[in-house]
Amino acid sequence: xxxxxxxxxxxxxxxxxxxxxxxxxxxxxxxxxxxxxxxxxxxxxxxxxxxxxxxxxxxxxxxxxxxxxxxxxxxxxxxxxxxxxxxxxxxxxxxxxxxxxxxxxxxxxxxxxxxxxxxxxxxxxxxxxxxxxxxxxxxxxxxxxxxxxxxxxxxxxxxxxxxxxxxxxxxxxxxxxxxxxxxxxxxxxxxxxxxxxxxxxxxxxxxxx
Numbered sequence: 001x002x003x004x005x006x007x008x009x010x011x012x013x014x015x016x017x018x019x020x021x022x023x024x025x026x027x028x029x030x031x032x033x034x035x036x037x038x039x040x041x042x043x044x045x046x047x048x049x050x051x052x053x054x055x056x057x058x059x060x061x062x063x064x065x066x067x068x069x070x071x072x073x074x075x076x077x078x079x080x081x082x083x084x085x086x087x088x089x090x091x092x093x094x095x096x097x098x099x100x101x102x103x104x105x106x107x108x109x110x111x112x113x114x115x116x117x118x119x120x121x122x123x124x125x126x127x128x129x130x131x132x133x134x135x136x137x138x139x140x141x142x143x144x145x146x147x148x149x150x151x152x153x154x155x156x157x158x159x160x161x162x163x164x165x166x167x168x169x170x171x172x173x174x175x176x177x178x179x180x181x182x183x184x185x186x187x188x189x190x191x192x193x194x195x196x197x198x199x200x201x202x203x204x205x206x207x208x209x
Contacts, residue, residue, distance in 0.1 A: 010052045066183040069103050069119040069160040076116040076124070081209075085114075088205045092198050093117045100195070101186040102179045104159050108132070109175030109206055118180075119160050126178075129155035135168045135176050142168045143192065146184035156180070169195050172203030 075093075077086050089107060096102045097118055104118040108126045116124060128136065131152050135142055144166045147153045156166055156178070163180040167187060171177050177199045181187060187195075 011050050015046070015050060066186075067162055067164060069180070069182050070162050071104070071119040071121050071160040073118070074116065074120040076120070078112065078114045081114065085205060085209045088202065089115045092202055096179065096195065096198065100179075100191045101165075101181040101183060103182045104163065104180035106158060106178040107171070107175065107202070108178065109171060114175075114206075116158075121158055121160050123158045126158050127155075128176075131155060132168055132176050132178070135170050136173070139170050139173065141170065141192070141196065142166075143187060145187075148184075167192070167195060169199045171199045172207060175203070175206065177202070 075090075077089065081089070093105055093107070093115060096105055102118065104120065105115070106113060106126060107115040108128070113124065113126050126132075129152075131142055131144075132155070144150050144153070147156070147163055147166050153166075156163065159166065159178070159180040163182070164184045165181040165186055167177075167179040167181075169177040169179070177195070179195065
């Protein structure tokens, strides 16, 4: 909110200055040479301020609009996991939820859901479809920056229905870390690198288990 006010300030000041110059010119019966030169300078300064304000509006990135995800807060772990694996999954999911824009996450490994955490959808079953299958086959992450514009969004029915962005990160060759965000275009390159590192760590833990 403060940044928006600051970006608009040059436009407001420039416009106000131009209006005051016009009023001053209309109310002055006799214009002297010095006043005419001052008016020209004032008009130039007002125009420069307005131009700066317009440039700031274009250059400054707009913060994506966040939404309140539909669902209930939850934390579900597969009951048959070793305690060491449960601890590792709990630690990794906590880091992702508290240090990135992730609001909902699912860990799918060897054909079963190991963890669901954050804002949970009613459906808990994960059926790998086109996007998740591609991640497993190609061993490369997929980042859907604005989920609502992708036809493939229907396959993520195990995430909140109004999820805005999704990252599917491979966990070794047999699993996928699926992250849902509450704002489009909100994951940074640093986030993606960090998520990949956590997924690699989970791959080692799950493979050993």
